[in-house]
Amino acid sequence: MRSDDAATLQAREFAWTAADFDRIRRLIYQHAGINLHEGKQAMVYSRVSRRLRETGHDSFKAYLDWLESSRDPQEWQEFVNALTTNLTSFFRENHHFVELARMVREGGPGRAWKIWCSAASTGEEPYSIAITMADALGLQGNFRIWASDIDTRVLQTAARGVYKLEQLRAVSPQQLRHYFLRGKGANEGLARVKPELQKHLQFFTLNLVDERWSLNEEFDVIFCRNVMIYFDHATQRQVLARLHRLLRPHGTLFVGHAENFSDARDLFRLRGKTIYEKV
Known part of the structure; x- marks a missing residue:
């Protein structure tokens, strides 16, 4: 063991072994489909150790034994929340929103649009979709x-729809006026999504690797961006097949910049940069 590794271990609050990491990796894969690689050990230790403190356990083994034996759905949710990554911003990968606006304009004013944002995180992505739709349709x-x-905590933030003005830098001044209420006094520096825009959105918890989804819709568009990178190939294929079933004929799937599904040509054809069409 290198001296810097030994120093890191000595500084840790809880003992940490390869068996602990492998067990956590197995459990999060089973429950959320997340495929953690060896380079995530420091992240996993940091995030799960918070659950040890919160639940009063003095070792990862004791916590994981309790987690598996108790079958407490709330703690399982906290475990999953701890290990999900939520990196998002308004109008991230902006070419998707440009393409969505074009599709809506060409689709005509009388059409009813159904869109699913399958990784809503703290809300920046679904509100960006809503702003794009409202710009085109009113x-x-x-x-x-x-x-x-899958993360219940980020969904609470999304449902509130309150953001720091610095988080809204990609939102134009006109969009900020039309779709947000700026805070005053104690809320200076914050902005809340207007109810008139928020009424178009429905937030809910969904695990993409669950056997059954709480959805019975046919969508025109699905955003599933920067999610598949956390899944192995078999899980990716399973989720893609289910997304395919929920899209209307020739529906559109927007994916993340690091995701490529060229081996799923029987399901989707590439139509543009990280934009796929249902086959």
């Missing part, structure tokens, strides 16, 4: 957005 336009995530 706040009274006929569109509805389903916004889901």
Whole structure:
């Protein structure tokens, strides 16, 4: 063992072994499909150790034994929440929103649009979708957005719809006026999504690797961005097949910049940069 590794171990609050990491890796894969590689050990230790403190356990083994034996759904959710990554921003990968606006304009004003944002995180992505739709159709336009995530804590933030102004730098001044209420006094520096825009969104918890999804819709568009990178190939294929079933004929799937599904040509054809069409 190198001296810097030994120093790191001595500084840790809880003992940490390869068996602990392998067990956590197995459990999060079983429950959320997340495939953790060896380079994630420091992240896993940091995040799961918070659960040890919160639940009063003095070792990872004791905590994991309790987690598996108790079958407490709330703690399982906290475990999953601890190990999910939520990196997002308004109008991230902006070419997707440019393409969505084009599709909506060409689709005509009378069409009812159904869109699913399958990794809503803290809300920046689904609200970016809603702003794009409202820009094209107006706040009274006929569109509805389903916004889901496996992490219950980030969904609470998304449902509140309150952001620091610095988080809204990609939102134009006109969009900020139309779709947000700026805070005053104690809320100076914050902005809240207007109810007129928020009414188009529905937030709910959904695990993409669950055997059954709480959805019975046919969507025009699905955003599933920067999610598949956490899944192994078999899980990716399973989720893609289920997304395919929920899209209308020739529906559109927007994916993340690091995701490529060229080996799923029987399900989706590439239509543009990280934009796929249902086969």
